[in-house]
Amino acid sequence: MKGFSEFRMPKAVFYGNHALSKLGEQAALLGKKALLISDRIMEKIGNLEKCQNYLEEAGVSYANYNEVNTEPTDVHVAEALTIFQKQQCDLIVAIGGGSCLDVAKAVAVVSTNGGYIGDYMGGKKPIKENPIPFITIPTTAGTGSEVTSVTVIANTKEDIKMMIKHPAFIPTVAIVDPILTYSAPPSVTAATGVDALCHALEAYISRVSQPLTDHLALSAIEMIMTHLRTAYINGADSEAREKMALASMQAGLAFTNASVTLVHGMSRPIGALFHVPHGISNAMLLPPILEFTKESAVERLAAIGRILRPDLKALQNKEIANVVVNEIKKLCNDLNIPNMKTYGIDQDQFDQVVEKMAADAIASGSPGNNPRIPSHEEIVELYHVCYDYDFTVSEPEVSAK
Structure with a gap:
């Protein structure tokens, strides 16, 4: 091996059946009001409600953004960021596929560093401030976004997918509950x-x-x-x-x-x-x-x-x-x-x-x-x-x- 290597991961990872039960406890350690980022499928099958219940039990209030669809875009990021700011949230919880998780990562970084998510592509805009704390909960076994330093967001004006990599995009907490993947067709x-x-x-x-x-x-x-x-x-x-x-x-x-x-x-x-x-x-x-x-x-x-x-x-x-x-x-x-x-x-x-x-x-x-x-x-x-x-x-x- 030449030289040294660097390895980064979330501060905490909870893995295994029923790991979702840790959500309330972990959220309460990180903030008082969460923006819950998800999609309509998560709402329909009840996963969103499960998260809401765990947050309520822990005394953490929340606002919702569930408009993410199959591919995350800069529009989703802007919409979710607006709700985050208007509702004065101090924490983000994302549940769903990689699209939901990637939007949460982008909002967490932009909320403290400002600008447009595309500004950060290629390091054009430096990330100087720590992101808002955020918890990622995957419901598919695929993207690995719950533990990565990457967010992929589509630029809707230029028809390109922006892959943006920085340690700031690593989630604070990852909750990996295999039971949540059972609903995937x-x-x-x-x-x-x-x-x-x-x-x-x-x-x-x-x-x-x-x-x-x-x-x-x-x-x-x-x-x-x-x-x-x-x-x-x-x-x-x-x-x-x-x-x-x-x-x-x-x-x-x-x-x-x-x-x-x-x-x-x-x-x-x-x-x-x-x-x-x-x-x-x-x-x-x-x-x-x-x-x-x-x-x-x-x-x-x-x-x-x-x-x-x-x-x-x-x-x-x-x-x-x-x-x-x-x-x-x-x-x-x-x-x-x-x-x-x-x-x-x-x-x-x-x-x-x-x-x-x-x-x-x-x-x-x-x-x-x-x-x-x-x-x-x-x-x-x-x-x-x-x-x-x-x-x-x-x-x-x-x-x-």
Whole structure:
């Protein structure tokens, strides 16, 4: 290892079934009035009410903002910030998918540092003041946003996804209760699960990985590859839900302290321009980008393979790396992950913006951490490969010799 590494995480993490019961106690330690950020689904299935009850029991008053939808935008941030200020809140609680959590992060920082959330992209506006204390409660096993230093917010005027990274975006407290993920439908379970797999895989093969993130990433990869299919098929399977919630959190800790790579770099423009949910856009890209990258990541992919398939330990690294890529391709196929064409993205519209997508991907910085750093032209070509990519596996199964 060259030099030293830095590792950051929330001040407190509560993980396990019924961890939500800690909300009132923790909120009371941090403030007197909370802004509850969520969405209409959280209200409909009763999760918002559960949070309200825990806050009331602890003597913490609250205001609500539940207008977040599938992708967080600067509009959501501005609306939530207005309520936060008008209601004179001193604490934020976010419950929901990564979109709700990312909006909470943005509000927490902007509320004390001022300006527009986009001002902070690329460090243009420095974050000088500590954020408002905030608690994150994920209801999907995927984004890992409950423990990361990243918020991803869509700029609605320029049609770009702003990935903003700073320690100030790390939540004060994370509450990870696997029971809350039971309500996620199969399609959401699949998309968020592959999103978590991307986080772990990218953190592990990243040029800026470190020993601690490697351990978290490998653990997350093994759990996801073992339990995601079960969670997708049977959302009531308690072991699968618990393992996926833990894996998602571990993957979040891994990538926020290492980095993501080419998958996320190419994924964000798809979400920004075609409004594809983040987990799905990542899943669309993962197998073809691994195929593009594998020659430059043979040893790391082989290390993953020896964990997933101990029976193949005697094979050469290149053979095991091929198995890993095929196993991930099979997983995406089993989870009915669509390519861009079957998702419904119009080819003419896609062709018109593919150059912009490639430029935006490179501008994000993530592709520069990939083991094989692509050129603009290679990213354009990759987008075309991904557009109608076939997730079925045609290569013969490799077995131990």
